[in-house]
Amino acid sequence: MTARRPTLKDVAERARVSLKTTSRVLNGEKSVRPETEQRVRDAMAELGFRPNDFARRLRLGADSSSIGLVIEDLSNPFYSGIAHAIEQRAHERSLLLVIGSSQRDPETERRLVLALSQRRVSGLIVVPAGHDHAHLSAELDRGLQIVCVDRPAEGVAADVVVADNEGGARLAVTHLIRQGHRRISYLGDDAKLYTSIQRRAGYQAALTLHGADDDPALARTGLPDATAAEHAARELLTGPTPPTAFFTGNNLLTIGALHALRSLGRTDVAVVGFDDFEAADLVVPGVTVVRHDAADLGRLAADRLFARLDGDRSDPAVKMLPVHLITRGSGEITP
Amino acid sequence: MTARRPTLKDVAERARVSLKTTSRVLNGEKSVRPETEQRVRDAMAELGFRPNDFARRLRLGADSSSIGLVIEDLSNPFYSGIAHAIEQRAHERSLLLVIGSSQRDPETERRLVLALSQRRVSGLIVVPAGHDHAHLSAELDRGLQIVCVDRPAEGVAADVVVADNEGGARLAVTHLIRQGHRRISYLGDDAKLYTSIQRRAGYQAALTLHGADDDPALARTGLPDATAAEHAARELLTGPTPPTAFFTGNNLLTIGALHALRSLGRTDVAVVGFDDFEAADLVVPGVTVVRHDAADLGRLAADRLFARLDGDRSDPAVKMLPVHLITRGSGEITP
DNA sequence: CTGAAAGCGCTAACAT
DNA sequence: ATGTTAGCGCTTTCAG
Numbered sequence A, B: 001m002t003a004r005r006p007t008l009k010d011v012a013e014r015a016r017v018s019l020k021t022t023s024r025v026l027n028g029e030k031s032v033r034p035e036t037e038q039r040v041r042d043a044m045a046e047l048g049f050r051p052n053d054f055a056r057r058l059r060l061g062a063d064s065s066s067i068g069l070v071i072e073d074l075s076n077p078f079y080s081g082i083a084h085a086i087e088q089r090a091h092e093r094s095l096l097l098v099i100g101s102s103q104r105d106p107e108t109e110r111r112l113v114l115a116l117s118q119r120r121v122s123g124l125i126v127v128p129a130g131h132d133h134a135h136l137s138a139e140l141d142r143g144l145q146i147v148c149v150d151r152p153a154e155g156v157a158a159d160v161v162v163a164d165n166e167g168g169a170r171l172a173v174t175h176l177i178r179q180g181h182r183r184i185s186y187l188g189d190d191a192k193l194y195t196s197i198q199r200r201a202g203y204q205a206a207l208t209l210h211g212a213d214d215d216p217a218l219a220r221t222g223l224p225d226a227t228a229a230e231h232a233a234r235e236l237l238t239g240p241t242p243p244t245a246f247f248t249g250n251n252l253l254t255i256g257a258l259h260a261l262r263s264l265g266r267t268d269v270a271v272v273g274f275d276d277f278e279a280a281d282l283v284v285p286g287v288t289v290v291r292h293d294a295a296d297l298g299r300l301a302a303d304r305l306f307a308r309l310d311g312d313r314s315d316p317a318v319k320m321l322p323v324h325l326i327t328r329g330s331g332e333i334t335p
Numbered sequence C: 001c002t003g004a005a006a007g008c009g010c011t012a013a014c015a016t
Numbered sequence D: 001a002t003g004t005t006a007g008c009g010c011t012t013t014c015a016g
Helices: A008-015 A019-026 A034-047 A053-060 A077-092 A106-118 A134-141 A165-178 A194-210 A226-238 A251-264 A294-309 B008-015 B019-026 B034-047 B053-060 B077-092 B106-118 B134-141 B165-178 B194-210 B226-238 B251-264 B294-309
Strands: A066-071 A096-101 A123-126 A145-149 A159-163 A184-187 A245-248 A270-274 A288-291 A318-321 A324-326 B066-071 B096-101 B123-126 B145-149 B159-163 B184-187 B245-248 B270-274 B288-291 B318-321 B324-326
Touching: A008 A019, A008 A034, A019 A034, A053 B053, A066 A077, A066 A106, A077 A096, A077 A294, A077 B077, A077 B096, A096 A106, A096 B077, A106 A123, A106 A134, A123 A294, A134 A145, A145 A294, A159 A165, A159 A294, A165 A184, A165 A194, A165 A245, A165 A270, A165 A288, A165 A324, A184 A194, A184 A226, A184 A251, A226 A251, A245 A251, A251 A270, A294 A318, B008 B019, B008 B034, B019 B034, B066 B077, B066 B106, B077 B096, B077 B294, B096 B106, B106 B123, B106 B134, B123 B294, B134 B145, B145 B294, B159 B165, B159 B294, B165 B184, B165 B194, B165 B245, B165 B270, B165 B288, B165 B324, B184 B194, B184 B226, B184 B251, B226 B251, B245 B251, B251 B270, B294 B318
Parallel strands: A066 A096, A066 A123, A123 A145, A145 A159, A159 A318, A184 A245, A245 A270, A270 A288, B066 B096, B066 B123, B123 B145, B145 B159, B159 B318, B184 B245, B245 B270, B270 B288
Antiparallel strands: A096 B096, A288 A324, B288 B324
C-alpha cells in the first residue's frame, strides 16, 4: 500500500479550509488569518505535502525555470569549467542547470536538444557538434533562446561566445618563430572542428607572414587524444626532416607531445600549447601555453542568454574573447 | 503579437479530427488510419507543435525523468569526473541530469536538494556538505531515492559510495616510512570533512603502526587551496624541525607542496599525494599519488540509484572502492 | 477506427 | 478573510 502523495486538496481537508485558502498559504499571499495559516502549515507538515511542480507550471503557463547545456564532454576540465561558470550564473537567477554531453556525436546532440526543449528549459547553451544544425534553427524558430559557446553553429542565427583561436595560434607560432624556429610542427585534433580550423589557420598565417617553412608534412591533424599526439610527435622527431618546435592544438595533445619528448630524451625541442592545464608550471621546463579562460566563456555565454531571456532582441552577435600567451620555458627553447 | 504555442487541440482542429485521435498519433498508438495519421502529422509539422511536457506528466502522474546531482564544485576535475560518469549512465536510461554545485555550503545544498525534489527528479545523488543532513532524511521519508557519493551523510539511511580514503592514506604513509622517512608531514583541507578525517586517520594509523614521529606540528589542516598548502609547506620546511616527506590530502594541496619545494630549490623531500592529476607524470620527478577513480565512483553511485529506482529495497549499504598507489618518483626519495 | 467527457493538481477570476 | 468555479494541455475511460 503505497500511500498516494498528498495533494493540496488533502491538506485543505485536513486543515478544514478551502483549496484556495490552502493555495494562498502555499504562495504566501497575505490575506489569510494567521491562525488559519498556522493550521494549514501544520497540515502540510503532518502530511509531508509537496506541491506538484508540473501542475503549478502547467497552470501558470511557465517554463521549467532551468537552462539546458549541451556540451561536448563534461570530464574535460575545459568544458566542465564552462559548465561550472554557467551553473554559478544560473544559480544567481534561481535557475537549475540541466546538462547533457554530446560526446561530439551530432545525433546525440540533436536528441539532447530535443529532450531539453521538450522539458521546456528557459534557454539553451550549446557547444555545437557536427555540421548540420537544422535542429537548432528549428528550436530558435519555436522561440527557444539559444547561445553557442566555444564554437559557432554555422548557419544558425544564434549568439556565439568564442575564444580568439586564430589570434592565439598566431601568437603562439609567431613566438616560436621569434625564438628562431623555422620548422614548426602543428599537432591538431579533428580537422573539421571549428576550433581546429581556426588554430590551424593561425598557424599557417604566422608561418606565411614570417616566411617560416610551410611544409605540409609538419602539420598533423585528426589526433583524438594524448596517445595519438605522442605517436605523431615521435614519428615527426625521428623522421627525415624533424621539426625544432611544436605548436599543439589543445591540452591533451600538448601532454602527448611532452611525453614524446620525454621518452626520446629530447630537451632541445620547443613546445607551445593551446589551453592551459593543471601543473603546467611544475613540468620542467614550465609549459608555455596560450590560455583562454573557460570560466569567462561560460560566464559570458550565460549572460548573453539571460539578456535574451530578459527581452533583448538585437541581432545575434559573435563575442570573441582574447587569449594570452603564458611563457614558462618550453616555448623559449631555441633551435 | 507573440503567437501562442500551439496545443494538441490546435493540431486537432487543423487536421479536422478529434483531440483523442491527435493524441493517439502523438503517442504512436496503432489504431489510426494511415491517412488520418498523415493529416495529423502534417498539421503538427505546419504548426510546429511541441507537446507540453508538464501537462503530460501531470496527467500521467509521472516524475521528471531526470536525476539530480548536488556536487561540491563542478570546476574541480575530480567532481566533474563523477558528474560525467553519472551523466553517461543516466543517458543510457534516457534520463537527463540536473546539476547544482553546493560550493560546500550546507545551506546552498539544502536549497538545491529542495529545488530538485520539487522538480520531481526521479532520484538524487549527493556529495553531502556540512553536518546537518535532516533535509536529506526528510526527502528519503517522502520517498525520494538518494545515494551519497564521495562521503556519507551521517545519520541518513541512504546508500553511499566512497573511496577507501583511510586505506589509501595508510598506503601512502607506509610507503614513505618504508623509504626510511620518520618525519612525515600531513597537509589537509577542512579537518571536519569526512574524506579529511579518513585520510588523517590513515596517516596517524601508519605513523603509529610503524613507530614514526607523531609530532602534532607536522600535521597541518584547514588548508583551502594550493596557495595555502604552499605557505604551510614552506613554513614547515624552514622551521626548526622540518619534515623529510609530505603526504598531501588532495590534488590542490599536492600542487601547492610541489610549488613550495620548487621555490625553495629542495629536491630531497619526498611527496605522496592523494588524488591523481593531469600531467603528474610530466613533473620531475613524477608525482607519486594515491589514485581513486572519479568515474568509478560516479558510475557505481548511478548504478546504486538505478537499482533503487528499479525497486531494490534492501538496507542501505556502503560501497567502498579500492585505491591504488602510483609510484612515479616523488614518493621514492629517501631522507 | 474515432470521439466526448472527465480529471491529473494547481492557480486566477470572481464571488461572498 | 475565505470559498466556488473554471481551466492550463494532456491522457484515459468509455462510447460509438
